[in-house]
Amino acid sequence: MVWEETIIFCPAQARLLLLSASIGNPDEIAAWISSIRSKSCHLIQHRNRSVPLRAAYLDPSGKLAPFFRTRDIARGRGFALHPETKRLFANYEDQTLSPRSKR
Structure with missing residues (x-):
């Protein structure tokens, strides 16, 4: 790498x-x-986030879509998720993402 x-x-x-x-x-x-390396490496971790981490991707229409909010993504022509993928994403969302207020 x-x-x-x-x-x-x-x-x-x-x-x-x-x-x-x-x-x-x-x-x-x-x-x-x-x-x-000849020097030791010191790890400092800070577990509190000032800004939440959000996974997203650029869909074919050019819009930035949240990666794990599949229920809210508008479906365009030719866009489909495999049923098992939908199930896995929905399960992940239910377990890990808290509801956010609409802007």
Whole structure:
């Protein structure tokens, strides 16, 4: 991966500050960085979000559609989700997303 090569080939004297809101395995990445560089890598985690993370995609009409609000997405011609995909998304939405007020 490009980001791995960037870290590997970064000069040893360079200090790295890595920020991400969505890495699932930060402990493993910190350990890996410590193993390939001469300095230890310190992991600082902040679990409170100032801004909620929202997954979205650009649909064929050019509109930004929320990835996990499938019930609210207007269906255009030629657009269809597999029934099992609909079921999985609905299950995910029911378990993880709290209702938001309309703007």
